[in-house]
Each structure stands twice: as structure tokens, then as C-alpha cells.
Amino acid sequence: MSDTALAVFRDARKAQKEGKQGIVQRQRARLAEQIAYVRAHSRYYGELYRHLPEGVDDVTLLPVTTKQKLMDRFDDWVTDPELTLERVRAHADDPSLVGERLFGKYTVTTSSGTTGRRAFFVMSEDTRRIAFTVATRGMSHVLSPWTVVKLLAARWRTAMLVPTGGHFASHVVAVQQRDASRGVDKRIFPVTTPMPQLVEQLNAFNPAYIECYPTIGALLATEQEAGRLRIKPAVLRLGGEGLTDAEYERIRKAFGAKILDLYGANEFPALMVKCAHGWYHTHDDWMVFEPVNADYRPTPPGEKSHTVLVTVLYRREQPIMRYDVGDSVLVRPDPCECGSPFMAIRVRGRVPILMNFQTAAGREVTLSSFPLSLQVELAPGVELFQIIQTAPSILRVRLQLRPGNDPDKVWHEVHEKLSRMLEEHELSHVVVERGTEPPELSPGGKLRSVIPLG
DSSP states (O other): OOOOHHHHHHHHHHHHHHOHHHHHHHHHHHHHHHHHHHHHHOHHHHHHTTTSOTTOOOGGGSOOBOHHHHHHTHHHHSSSTTOOHHHHHHHHTOGGGTTOOBTTTEEEEEEOTTTTBOEEEEEEHHHHHHHHHHHGGGOTTTSOHHHHHHHHHTTTOEEEEEOOSSOBHHHHHHHHHHHHOSSOOEEEEETTSOHHHHHHHHHHHOOSEEEEOHHHHHHHHHHHHHTSOOOOOSEEEEESSOOOHHHHHHHHHHHTOEEEEEEOOSSSTTOEEEOTTSOEEEOTTSEEEEEEOTTSOBOOTTSBOSEEEEEESSOOSSOOOSEEOOOOEEEOSSOOTTOOOSOEEEEOSOOOOEEEEEOTTOOEEEEEHHHHHHHHHTSTTEEEEEEEEEETTEEEEEEEEOTTOOHHHHHHHHHHHHHHHHHHTTOTTSEEEEOOSOOOOOTTSOOOSEEOOO
């Protein structure tokens, strides 16, 4: 699976032109190849699939996997014996190595997502090339010739608003893009930057292209509408969580820019791209996307699923096979107006979380959950966490630590990080209290890492 980016792009366009038949043929052939590969090279999948017949190309015959099951068997899950959890964790625990490749060939990222549980992921250059090359075929409605002219006229000046200080996927990719850029000014802006300072910095930089989480884009749109932010980007690339259609339209109007909306994760970067009609389209030639109910039975088009199972057909080093994503989706029952032959979906999960506070002077401050989660996730020793706003000026933090860590020492670092970030946003009066109880699951059996007031 070492095709060039050009070869991958040409095949992706060809599959799109051939329609359903060409897409299904590629999916089935690649699925059979992927199953054979993981059975031969992953001890975990070898055991999991030992009861299956040879030459399987039916994804529904495969058992379901989850993040926790895979992380519990990390060394057996990966297909390269060099990739042990100990080595990957050591790399991820060193912030000075952000963007550098493990063994010179693997990009390492970490994630807690909305679950508050830290996980480690590795991605080869083959995986990255296929993921992002295939995704470009869904971007034509945004990267039109006129938009590209505007970007080139501004020398594609790019602002990347990402969580910094750790091996978070958006930070790692931003560092790699910045370091690899030639003649393009790409700058990283930490999402923890207080809004007044961030507005000042962006006004001075005047980016033509912005990459950020949708909630950050919404907060910037408010600043633009108020006249404090005065920039004219041609494109905003948003991804990582979902907003309402009205909010996306508000952001677009505030900046007069095109919105490039990607849906992806550490497990499957650039999984889908939203079309001009507001539907995400799956890359069915390189993945299998299964909306299912709570019993993992198929959910009919037009009905909201309980979750979705994803099988990635281009990821060899850390295979993702019938992986329970946890997001609820709805598949469109009729063809999309954009003409795409790929499945069209709306994502009902990944609802962005905003927390509202007031400064001591009475000014409203709205923070995305990402900067808050970031402070806890960066503290060494944290296995699982939950931040709860129990009152307008009180945050209660529940921690579950990895074995061998001093609870008082870890709490001191978590408290210091959160307090420092709050102080930077003029919220030094907000109390950060230590929860003695462990993180708790929701009635639906999921763990929410950040819970706002009310």
C-alpha cells in the first residue's frame, strides 16, 4: 500500500466517476486484503478472527472493537513489533518531541476525546497520504479556482488554532505542516490564549486560511461581528465537533469566507468532508461505515443510529476494524443534491461544549471545553478525568490515576494548570475543587469529560 499521492488521487476520482459499482468493488477487495493482513500481522486480530473462514470479505462477520479493548491489548494490536505501548507512551510524554516521528516513520498522537480516557495512536506516512489525498476530492466546492487565487494572493498565510503542549493530533499535524512549509507563513496559536490577546494577534497576522475547532470558530465570529476582530480569511477549516447549521452560516457570514468542514479523529483522520448542501460524505472506497442500534444491528437510512462502526481500509500499523466510534448518525435515504455517489450522513454526536463564566468585573467569558480538558490531560499520571461546573464559579475535578502515581502530586499539578489558565482569562476567582469520587458514567453508559452548569 505504497502508492504515490497522485496514484491515490487518480483512483479516488475514478471511483467517484464509476459510481456505486466501482466503489463497492474497491471496498470489498480492500476489505478482504485488510482482513487477511491483520490476521497475519496483529496478534490481537489473529485471536479475534481465529473462528472466521479464509477469504472473508463480509464486514458483518467481524466482532466489534472499542478503544478500551484495543488500548488494553496495545502491544498485540499493532502490527509492527517495535511499536510497544511503553515506547509510544514515552514518546508522547515528551512535549519536546511533538511533530517528530517515532523511529523516523510514525506520527504519534494522543486523545481523550469526550471520554476523558487517554489513548495513543501511531500513523505511518502511507496512512496519512491516503487519508488526506482521498479527502481532497470532496473539497472542490470550497477550494474553487477563485478561492485558490485569493489564498495564493495572500501566500496562503495560515493560522492554526490548536491545543498545544502535548501530542494532540491537531497540534502534531500543525507542527509538521509549519516545519514542512516552503514560502508559506504558517503560525500556531494556542487555543488557551485569552480572547482579547488572540484577537490582537490575529488582527496583526491577518490570516487567509484558518484551522480551528468549530467552537473556537464560533467565538471568533462573535468577535468579528462585534468589530474587535477585523480579518478577511478566504477559508476556515473546521473539524472535531459539530455545530448547528445556523452557527456554521453565522461563521460564514461573519467572515465572508468559505467553510471547509472535516469529520475525523485520531483513528481515522479526514474521514469525511461536508458538501455544499450540508451533508458529510463517507469515503466508501477506503472505509466501511455502519450505522447501528444498541445491539449492533443495522440502522435503516433516515433513522438516527445509536452508534456507528468504522472499518478503515488504509490503516495497517494500527488497524481499525469494526470500531465503535460512539457518535450517533443519520444516513440520508435519498441521493444528495451535490451528486456524490457516496453515503451522505449527518452526525448527531460530538456536540460542542461551551462553559460560561463571569469575571469579577461582571464581563461574560465563554470557554470551549478543549482548553479546560487540555490542562488536565497534560498532567502526568492522569488516566481518566471529569470536569464538572457545579456552580457559576466552581469547577469540580474528578481524577482516576495510572498505578504508581502520587495522588497529591498529580492533583497539585492539575490544580496549578487549571488555575493558571483561568487566571489568564480573568477568572482567578473561579474555585477549582478536588473531587474525592471517581469519574462517573452518564445514564447512557458513557463518560463525559466536561459537564457545564445546568
